[in-house]
Amino acid sequence: MRVVVYGAGQLAQMMYLAGSPLGIDVQAVDVNSDTVVHPVSKTPLDIPLDEAIEGADALTVEFEHVPERLLEVAAQTNKLMPNIQSILVGADRVREKQLLQSMDVANCEHQVVTHLDQLDACVDALGNKLILKASRDGYDGYGQWRLSDESELPDLKKSLQGLDLEAVPLVVEKMVNFDRELSLIGVRNAKGDIRTYPLAENLHHQGQLHVSVAPATNVDSELQEQAHTIFTKLAEGMDYVGVLAVELFQVSNTLLVNELAPRVHNSGHWSQSGAVTSQFENHLRAVCGLPLGDTSPLGPSAMVNIIGCSSFSRELLSIDGSHLHWYGKSVREKRKMGHINVTTQSYQQLGEKLMALGQYLPLEYFPKLVAEATRLKG
Amino acid sequence: MRVVVYGAGQLAQMMYLAGSPLGIDVQAVDVNSDTVVHPVSKTPLDIPLDEAIEGADALTVEFEHVPERLLEVAAQTNKLMPNIQSILVGADRVREKQLLQSMDVANCEHQVVTHLDQLDACVDALGNKLILKASRDGYDGYGQWRLSDESELPDLKKSLQGLDLEAVPLVVEKMVNFDRELSLIGVRNAKGDIRTYPLAENLHHQGQLHVSVAPATNVDSELQEQAHTIFTKLAEGMDYVGVLAVELFQVSNTLLVNELAPRVHNSGHWSQSGAVTSQFENHLRAVCGLPLGDTSPLGPSAMVNIIGCSSFSRELLSIDGSHLHWYGKSVREKRKMGHINVTTQSYQQLGEKLMALGQYLPLEYFPKLVAEATRLKG
The missing domain is CATH 3.30.470.20 (ATP-grasp fold, B domain)
Structure with a gap:
């Protein structure tokens, strides 16, 4: 059997090592170059990606931020596991929250923010201790901000000013005092x-x-x-x-x-x-x-x-x-x-x-x- | 670290899988072609054997019947583990018996036979239930014979007639009635x-x-x-x-x-x-x-x-x-x-x-x- 993993980091590597005894050959895809590589040595395997997909019994991912264009091609084969919706849920906090809500699974109180003006309403609804999370990749590594007191709100807004919140909304959560x-x-x-x-x-x-x-x-x-x-x-x-x-x-x-x-x-x-x-x-x-x-x-x-x-x-x-x-x-x-x-x-x-x-x-x-x-x- | 294994079968493969997590890269040598191969895929690695030896921290074997010419080259690097004597002991029952005797380690009563005439003396010394083992590879897969009664001796001698016992002696053991x-x-x-x-x-x-x-x-x-x-x-x-x-x-x-x-x-x-x-x-x-x-x-x-x-x-x-x-x-x-x-x-x-x-x-x-x-x- 053969499994193609999107992503060529340590998780693909450890899948390869776990699969080999079972007779499962794991190939990895470097998603920056669309190259099929050996999951341990990272050496290119000299197989075009479409051939690797064709030859695979299953396609899977080692991380959720696989480019959507690749996921869509993979999904069309009906060999992608987990399914594309599940992967996209993991890559997008808005979808994730929607899923948890729709399934009635307990999670942190939150609001979705697509415009900075909505932050005041968040404070009204959730209190003045908040954690703001970018819903997806897209802010060059910056992904989380905190509000510890309402007085910090103007400064926070200033630091968020450059972000395109309509493209990548924020999920604003009430900070949970967890054990x-x-x-x-x-x-x-x-x-x-x-x-x-x-x-x-x-x-x-x-x-x-x-x-x-x-x-x-x-x-x-x-x-x-x-x-x-x-x-x-x-x-x-x-x-x-x-x-x-x-x-x-x-x-x-x-x-x-x-x-x-x-x-x-x-x-x-x-x-x-x-x-x-x-x-x-x-x-x-x-x-x-x-x-x-x-x-x-x-x-x-x-x-x-x-x-x-x-x-x-x-x-x-x-x-x-x-x-x-x-x-x-x-x-x-x-x-x-x-x-x-x-x-x-x-x-x-x-x-x-x-x-x-x-x-x-x-x-x-x-x-x-x-x-x-x-x-x-x- | 890198280890080169002489032999490219399942034992080298399982060494590779065990070594990878430790950061040990295992390469295998197909001793029939002197080719360095990937221990799992068996794909040639495009490295000449002498370079692989040079680049290795340790050399080892997955089986004892590695051609002696290869073992001797390996031994000269001082990187071969176990040492060449130990490997040769495993490949040669005469050496093995000598080692066990010299170390006073209990083993099966035996005699070394380099000429068919010596078999009668074996029966006298060890009894008429014997197991005869070729001391090394060399008889095309035939490696063991049995004597269950002295009356079978003439037939046994006949079947051994073609063998060059001086080149590859027999180790004749008293059959042990083990538990x-x-x-x-x-x-x-x-x-x-x-x-x-x-x-x-x-x-x-x-x-x-x-x-x-x-x-x-x-x-x-x-x-x-x-x-x-x-x-x-x-x-x-x-x-x-x-x-x-x-x-x-x-x-x-x-x-x-x-x-x-x-x-x-x-x-x-x-x-x-x-x-x-x-x-x-x-x-x-x-x-x-x-x-x-x-x-x-x-x-x-x-x-x-x-x-x-x-x-x-x-x-x-x-x-x-x-x-x-x-x-x-x-x-x-x-x-x-x-x-x-x-x-x-x-x-x-x-x-x-x-x-x-x-x-x-x-x-x-x-x-x-x-x-x-x-x-x-x-």
Whole structure:
């Protein structure tokens, strides 16, 4: 079997590595050049894109911002999984909010803004602590702004003045005082079978995921069930095939959907050594029409992202249960270079191993590690 | 880091898949054409062999019958791991027996035969139940003969008449009435660190491995320790770096070494999903000078070889904990096409899952499966 993945980054690479044992050949598309490349070496495969599409059993994506012209061609083949609507929902916060509303899935209170004058009404409706998000790519990397007090409104408007809000609207959300950020990774195949992984707790720093712990601590069966129900509603409603990541805020005993990612997700990387079947294998099983794999955890696990740094001691592999996943990219500030998975027998042991890991890493690049290790050690 | 593997079969392929996450690029050498190829696609990489050797951090082998001319060139670089002596020991039963004797490691009683007349003395010394093994490749696939009674001796001599026994001697062993066949997979790095996996029990049919169960049932700590001690003696004595497989006969509470394989081994494939670190990752960690990974088992596992058949239902993946490893080769009689790993929580569960597996497989190709499933179910 052959699967063509739009996008040629680490997610396509890890799909390739998960697919190969199953006899699934994964090819990647560099969407900047429409070139079909080897997902690991990135070497061009000397196959025109249309031939690769023709030869594929399934087409899928490693990120939601694939140019629409490519998605449309892919969708016409009826081999694109997940379907184009699901991918576009992930790429556009307005569509995403509309979907969540239409399915009656709890999410953050919000308004859509296409003109700066509407911001005053937002403050009236949602209060004076707001988070403004560009609905799509398009503002050259600028995507989020905050309002902490009404007095900041004039300055905020000034900084937004150049933006074409009719082309790329803002989604303005009431800032939620959440207890923590969780995510649910799940998978659905075309037959409608569904499997969800245990909830992961995600620690962010400056907008980037740094550490995931899965199964998240202090999750009772009701909370896990609540997440499973949200996933099922969404995946069935979207007629979704593949892995879907649902980012959540926990507020007391309630889960609010923050964001959807129509693909394998960084907060599911722990499953490579921490679950019976990894998210990458399960995504491929789903899009290839194979039975889904067991999503049970093998023990408390953590995923630690390596961001913006390439120099650290490989002696960290002396920590039993640690596995390095290196993406082979040149280093850049804030770039995800790789990750480390650690799977253990208890949360206390996980804390101890994360603490040990800290001794091999330049901690300035791992701002969440020591505090989380300390918390888990108890 | 880069590792060049002599041999371009499934073992090199699985090394590539295990190395990629660690940032280790594995290249394979097709030793029939001296061509450097991609270990998965087998596509030539357009790199002359000497350049590949030059660019490698380590050279290793996926099988012991690499032409000596290639091994000698590799050894001269001081990058070949395991060392050339260890590889040659694996390729030559006379050297192997000499090594075992010199290290005082228990093995099967035997004599080396370079002339047919010596066979009578063998019968006198070892009895009339013998197994005769060609010491090396060289008899066009014919490698083993048996003597069950002295009366068969004249016929046996006749069938051996054409062989050049001075060039390729026979190792004549007393047939051992063993209880079962086990193997120990272990790994040593250049610093001298050693890790061994739990003993696996191996079920053969017509000279081919069909099923491994690991950890083997009914292994007490003394038996495991005995195997570990044998491994340590051998690996240290050979100054071995990498994964070494030791095939053993269990006779009551004693282990006899049957054969050594200086490489990752089919009876260690279960470690891909049944141990914290797979034998493939550990081999690469060893030859690259990285810390060795944890060899602890994750639960009772089985490895089922798919031999000589390519047509079966992929619905077998619906068995939780099952993982398919498909090598992507064209089907031939007796050819290893792939394997299935199953990891579980108990031997009883393992038996049940193997029984379920049997429902998806053409059982004529899996002669050991149902009996073993029945035994494990208890």
